[in-house]
Amino acid sequence: MATYIVRRVFYMIPTLLVISFLSFLIMQAPPGDFLTSYIAELSASGEQVDLELVESLRATYGLDEPWYVQYWLWISRFVRGDFGTSFEWNVPVRELIGQRLALTIFISMLTLLFTWIVALAIGVYSAVYQYSIGDYIVTTIGFLGLATPNFMLALILMYIAFQVFGISVGGLFSPDYTNAPWTWGKFVDLMKHVWIPVIVIGTAGTASLIRVMRANLLDELKKPYVVTAQAKGVPAWRALFKYPFRVAINPFLSTIGWLLPALISGDIIVSVVLSLQTTGPLYYRALLSQDMFLAGGLLMLLAILTVIGTLLSDILLAWVDPRVRYE
Amino acid sequence: MTEKSAPTALSRAEISADVLLELKDLHTHFHTDDGLVRAVNGVDLTLRRGRTLGVVGESGCGKTILSRTVMRIVPEPPASISGHIFWHRQNGEIVDLATYPVKARQLREVRGKEISMIFQEPMSSFSPIHTIGNQIAEALLVHERVSKKEAQERTIEMIGMVGISQPDKRFHAYPFELSGGMRQRAMIAMALVCRPTLLIADEPTTALDVTVEAAILKLIKSLQAQLGMTVMIITHDLGVIAKMADDVAVMYLGKVVEQGPVEAIFDAPQHPYTRALLKSMPRLSNTGSRLEAIRGNVADPYTVLPGCAFFPRCGEGEQDRCTAAMPPLVEVGDDHLVRCVMREGVAHGRGSG
């Protein structure tokens, strides 16, 4: 097990390298270096350009050097937790990201939990009662969930929440709490707001996971070892949950690999619509205003998040499935 | 009594106390999208205590479904079962396993405890993610009030009994860590850990190579002697029958067409199908001559013609007599029954009983 984990962590290094490289590439992609466009923008809006600051930045990030030096300067700072400065906000990227990243992680984890629990329960139900009315209903809803664009669902739920429950959604906190320090009350307030994004972000993933779980379980239910269990006189529920369910859940765990990127993607777009205080709107604004340090840094962090999530899911998988562990 | 009449009377069972399992007019029909599959289509069969019954027949004739019907673990799609499965318990009680609903507690108590089964594919018949020991001990935990520790001890003892070395270590092994032969031994251990009265072995050696096959068969035989079990062994290999069985039942398209003591079947086969089967078996004595394949293929299970199902492939029959109606089972010797109109004349003891 330990060797497996070590090997998997080791595997991450090239992944992270490539990710950082791609992020850097995207940062560099807009024509001209970002400082030039920054200056151009400032001049255009008639603001004072602090030439001294510009010069120091130019030196810090080696903008006159070849690209690999620039990359090195950027990444070596990044590793130390210095993500650069946002030109738009004129503060270190790190300060901007802090709480928002935490909220993104929080929402993503919550959504993952939601997705799993719902998909597991429904997936098992519709596999065990294959072709029942319930199975058909669930499948239909699942397909609709897959096909409806996230942001649309967000709008519809917001509308329903407003019409039916009278909650003005949008944001993660009520106005009273938005800038308040963390208290129990603030947390409760957060939980009151968080369900809409969780459902919205989770729907597409849940829909496809239900199908994965259903298909897996149906496959497993046909396996001879299920008959073996029956032949031993094991009660039906035990024959279901001890064996096929346990086996079917493994490929299910490995879906984290694509579920997590999808969740973070979903979070970005939904939080723009719902104006949540997560990384989404920040990233969106950064892209629109070509605030490339902020955008590149965020992109990189989001990618790292998914890589870590995938690693955790792999470890989890190895823990429950001896075949992976021994391999 | 020549004809097996309506399965109401328990007369035979009452007469012979050594009867363990009695199947009467047993049917298992699958309702598939393509039509009705009569996998088991009117089987009458008796198993006696301590003996070994071999069931032979071509692929698809319903051997597996027959054995699964006895334990009531018939696979999907929904099947309808009719007829009787009289199970004679140790305490003299006789229950009809065919009457319980599939999920009945009574059935669960029989499965794995009184009747056990070993399967054709030792690999896929084990869950890949649980240890061998866990899976074997489960039968004990389900059926007997034992502690985990006791279950483990008895499991390890059983693993040793089936000839696996280092049983306490193998207890913690996963199925993929064992060889095919080992897995089949583990499977036998799983089936026998509760000391059942009847062991059903469905082609226990088909997936194994010849040397391992011999060892496994020997193991089953010695365990049978040790534990005093009755064995029902299913195969399409007459060689296995010759080695193992006391009695033989020959199946064709869901029906038993001939049954009797192994010597009678081998020396004086009555049904044309049995004879054809025997001719197609390689023997040391006739290595020079060509093996004969039975003409044609097993008919498709959807269409049912009146009369003897083997007639289209049979060289001996007469159109009118054979296709008129399903031939009854006639007794042609001691406990030797055959379902063929051509034998009705030679039957002895007609009308007796």
Place this chain on the structure above:
Amino acid sequence: MADPQVEIGRSAPAEEAGQTSTYATASQWQLIRRKFRRHRLAVVSVWVLVLLYGMALFAQFLSPHDPFEFNDKLVGAPPMRVRIVEDNKLQRPFVYGYKRTVDFATMRRYYEVDPETKFVIRFFAKGFSYELWNLFPTDRHLLAAEDGGYLHLLGTDRLGRDMVARILYGARASLSIGLVGVLISFVLGLVIGGISGLVGGVVDDVIQRLIEIIRSFPTIPLWMALAAIVPKEWPQLWVYFGITIIVSLIGWTSLARVVRGKFLSLRDDDYVVAARLSGGGNAWIIRKHLLPAFASHVIASLTLAIPAMILAETALSFLGLGLRQPFISWGVLLQEAQNVRSVALMPWVFTPVLFIIVTVLAFNFVGDGMRDAADPYA
């Protein structure tokens, strides 16, 4: 030496086996088609898609109004209902116009059906002029209101443009992006996956790792970043292709996996080995055995990749990072529907969503059907 376990009855004569094998390969496509037909939802979906693409193809002909024409009398008007009965008498199909009242306090417009203004619907009527596929200049339309009338069957948007026309025009961009994108993905996936599967070894390892890495990126942020790079000054058509390429840049990875996997598994598939043993040449093997199974798998994956691309375009355009006004796509149309207010006040501007959902569902069902049919023996 005699096999100790002769399988009785399975010993069919050899020449018979040879015959059935040619028969089986000749009919593999037929088998696939037959199996596909059994998937009823998939068959219906094929027709739905034909209909949708037909709509895109004949958008100009089918539109009763110019999608860029502002109707300042009917700004944000609800859908008009087609009627055939007036004064208890059967009539030619017609619609009523609207009477508008404005609440100046809230600046809300209210529309009331106005039985005084009646527009009869004419078939193959004259309307705005256009060049069908840039080839045939004409001004005929399938449906149009009588001279000077309006026919807004799905209402109008915030600026009084006809939703039917805009949805039809939007279909051209949204539906074609899926196809063009999947084509690009297909080429990339086929080449890269093919190399990976055929060359194997280190190359295979590197490519597989790369694919894994790309897949671990959250797609939307990546798309957004790439889309944000597309210069704002670009002409519309360039932007369109730029977005298409961006959308397909992610899609190829799954396809490459499918291609590679198929190459690997087909290489040692039993029936290929059997064909080789029975003396078939390589080309013959590929044509008879590899191609049908392979092609149907690839088609299935392609079909399943299209909806993701359509949704991606929608999302990007919705965020204002994709296609932009005045270009019309379903995503662009939904920019109108950015907030809860519009859901409440003008729900009909959301109709493009229905089209998106139907399209995505149809592609999913067709893809599912294809995938099932791709294994005709399963």
